[in-house]
Amino acid sequence: MKKEIAIIGSGFSSLAAACYLAKEGNHVTIYEKNAAIGGRARQLKTQGFTFDMGPTWYWMPDVFERFFADFSKKPSDYYELIKLNPAYRVYFGDNDSISIEDTLEKIKIAFEKEEKGASKKLQKFINQAQDNYNIAIKDLVYRPGVSILELVTPATAKKIGQFFSTIQKEVRKEFNNPRLIAILEFPVLFLGAKPSNTPAFYSFMNYADFGLGTFHPKNGMFSVIKGMQLLAESLGVTIKTYQNVTEIKVTDKKASAIVVNDQTIKVDVVVSGADYHHTETLLPSNFRQYSEAYWDKKTFAPSSLLFYVGFSKKVEQVDHHTLFFDVDFKKHSEEIYDTPKWPTEPLFYASFPSKTDDTVAPEGKEAGIFLIPLAPGLTDTQEIREDYFNKIMERFEKRTNQDIKKYVIFKESFCINDFISDYNSYKGNAYGLANTLLQTAFLRPKLKSKKVQNLFFTGQLTVPGPGVPPALISGKLTAALVQKENNA
Template sequence: MKSTVNIIGSGFSSLAASCYLAKAGYDVTIFEKNKTIGGRARQLIKEGFTFDIGPTWYWMPDVFERFFSDFNKSPEDYYSLEKLNPAYSVYFGKDDQITIEDTLEKITIAFENEEPGSSKKLKKFINQAKSNYDIAIKDLVYNPGVSPLELVTFSTIKKFDQFFSNIKRDVRKEFKSDKLIKILEFPVLFLGAKPSDTPSFYSFMNYADFGLGTFHPKKGMYEVILAMEKLAKELGVTIKTDAPIEKIVVENGEYKGLISNGKTYTSNIVVSGADYHHTETLLEKPYRQYSENYWTKKTFAPSSLLFYIGFDKKLKNVNHHTLFFDVDFDIHAEAIYDDPKWPENPLFYASFPSKTDINSAPEGKEAGIFLIPLAPGLEDTPELREAYFDKIMSRFESLTSQNVKKHVIFKESFCINDFINDYNSYKGNAYGMANTLTQTAFLRPKLKSKKVKNLFFTGQLTVPGPGVPPSLISGKLVADLVTKHHN
C-alpha cells in the first residue's frame, strides 16, 4: 500500500513538495484553509481587473525551469513568459528617475551617466555576484539546512569572508552616488533584512536583478500557481480547499493525523507549508520545538500595506514595476527594523501589470498595485490605511506629474490584519524570516521536527528563506528529506 502524506497549505512550497512526493510514489492530499489555492500568491478579480495579491516579481527563471524539468516539463508547457524592458524604473524625485533596462550592457550605460567611472565597478560587482549566484543556486540552497558543514564546500571556503561582511559596506565602498547605492541595495530587501545586516554573499540577488532580468508570466504570477496545480493533479495529488486545520494529532511523540472541519484525516506523514509558528500552535505544548520567546527574538521580514486599484484611464510616466525612493531609505528602514512604527515618509513600490498584459485591466484602464513595507506586528486600522493611501497618492501624483485620485474606480487594501487572518502569518509578516547571518541555512527553523516523528515543515520560515524561488526549492528539500527518512 502507498504511504500517505497530508500537506497543510497550498502555497508555492506546499505545491512543489506535493509534486515531488507524488512523483516519489506517495499518496498526497493538500489541505488549504482558503477558498482558492496559492497561499500568499492568490488573485483578486474585480470589475474586469485582475491583480496578483502576493508576489509580482518573477526573478530567477532558472529555478522555475529546474523545478518543471524535474518532471520532464518546462514553464512554457503551462504559461508564457515575457522579459520586461525596462525591468523597472526608480523615482528619486520629480523629473528625476533612473530606468533599469533588460541587459547588463544597457544598465552599465545608465550607471556611467549617473556616476562617471561606475560602469567598470558595476561589471566587477556583478561578476562577483554571478559567481555567488552559481554557488548559491547550483549548490548551497539545495541543502536541507541540517548541518553547518553544508556551507563548507571548496567554492564557499574561498568566499568565507563574504559571510562576515555585508551588502551595505560592499556597495558603499565602490559607489558614491546615493541613487546607485539605493538601486544596488534594493534587491536584498527581498531577503527581508537591512543591507547592513545582510551578508555580502547575498549579492547574488544583484545578479538575479541585473544579470538574469525581470520577467512577467502572461496573465500574472497566479499562472505559475495554476501550472503547479495542474502538474500536481496530473501526478495524482488531491487538493481540498475550505479546509482549515484545527489540530495536528500526536500520540507518544508520533504524528497520527490532522483534524480539519471537525473530521480526522490520518496519514503516515504530514508536511506543513503553513506559517511555521502557527503550525506549532496546532500541537500540544510538549511537542513544540520553538518557544514564544524564540520567535520574538528573531528578525522577521517586513509586512506590507498593499492597495489594489482600478484606474479609469491609462497612467503615464510609470513602468510595469516602478519604485519610489524619493524619501530617506535609512529612516524608513529604522521604522521597520530598529524602532517598529508606521513610517513618517514611506518608500513605496508600484506595479502596473496592465502596462504589459492586456489581461490585467479593461481597455483604456490601468491596474495598479501599491506596496509600502512595514514592520510586522504594528496596529492596523482602516483609518491608518486611508491616511497612508492619501500620503502615497499625493506623492505619486506629484512625482509622475498627473492627476490620479479622481480616476480611482475602486481600491482594495491588504495589510497586517489580513496577513494574520488569511495566512495565520506570525505578526502579519509578508515575507517570512529575514536572511541575516544568524538566520542563514542551518540556523533557520528546521525542515524536520525534532519532537514529533513524521512531522515536516516547508516554506519561507525554514530553509532556504523568503521569496518565490526559495519556496520552490524548500518544497523539493522537504520532499527529499521525507523520502530519505521514511524509506
C-alpha cells in the same frame, strides 16, 4: 513504502512538495483553508481587473526551469513568460527617475551617466555577484539546513569574508552616488533585511536582477500557481479548499492524524507549508520545538500595506514595476527593524501589470498594485490604511506630474490584520524570516520536527528563506527528507 501524506496550505512550497512526493508514488492531499489555492500568491478579480495579491516579481527563471525539469516539463508547458524592458524604474524626485533596462550593457550605460567610472565598477561587482549566484543557487540553497558543514565547500571557503561583510559595505566600497547605491541595495529587500545586516554573499540577488532580468508571466504570477496545480493533479495530488486544519494529533511521538473542519483524518506524514509558528500551535505544547520567546527574538522580514487599485484611464510616466525611493531609505528601514512604527515617510513600490499584459485590465484602464513595507505586529486600522493611501497618492502624483487619484474606480487594501486572518501569519509578517547571518541555512527553523516523527515544514520561515524561488526549493528539500525517512 508509499504513505498517506497531508500537506497544510497550498502556496508555492506546498505545491512543490506535493509534486515531488506524488512523483514517488505517495498518496498526497493538500488542505487549503481559504477559498482559493496559492497562499500569498492568490489572485483578486473584480470589475474586469486582475491583481496578484502577493508576489509580482518573477526573478531567477532558472530555478523555475529546474523545478519543472524534475518532472520532464518546461515552464512554457504551463505559462508564457514576457521579459520586461525596462525591468523597472526608480523615482528619486519630481520627474527624476532612472530606468533599469533588460541587459547589463544598457544598465552600465545608465550607471556611467550617473557616476564617471561606474560602468567598470558595476561589471566587476556583477562578476562577483554571478560567481556567488553560481555557488548559491546551483548548490548551497539546495541543501536542507541540517548542519553547518553544508556551508563548508571549497567554493565557499574562498568566500568566507563575504559572510562577515555586508551588502552595504561592499556596495559603498565601490560606489559613491547615492542613487546607484539605492538601486544596488534594493534587491536584498527581497531577502527581508537591511543591507547593513545582510551578508555580502547575498549580492547574488544583484546578478538575478541585472544579469538574468525581470519577467512577467502572462495573466500574472498566479499563472505559475495554476501551472503547478495542473502538474500536481497530473501526478495524482488531491487539492481541497475550505479545509481548516485545527489540530495535529500525535501518537507515540508520531504525527498520526490531522483535524480538518472538526473531522479527524488519519495520516502517515504531515507536511506544513502554513506559517511555522502557527503550525506548532496545532500541536500539544510539549511537542513544540520553539518557544514564544524564540519567535519574539527573531528578525522578521517586513509586513506590507498593499492596495489593489483600478484606474479608469492609463497611468503615465511609470513602468510595469516602479519604485519610489524619493525619501530617506535609512529612516524607513529603522522604522521597520529598529524602532518598529508606522513609517514617517514611506518608500513604496507600484506595479502596473496592465502596462505589459492586456488581460489584467479592461481596455483603456489600468490595474495598479501599491506596496508599503512595514514592521510586523503594528496596529492596523482602516483609518491608518486610508491615511497612507492618501500619502502615497499625493507623492505619486507629484513625482510623476499627473492626477490619478480622481480616476480610481476600485480600491481594496490588504495589511497586517489580513495576513494574520488569511494566512495565520506570525505578527502579520509578509515575507517570513529575514536572511541575516544568524538566520541563514542551518540557523533557520528546521524542515523536520525534532520532537515529532513524520512532521515536516516547508516555506518562508524555514530553509532556504523568503521569496518565490526559495519556496520552490524548500518544497523539494522537504520532500527529499520525507522520502529519506520513509526509506529508512
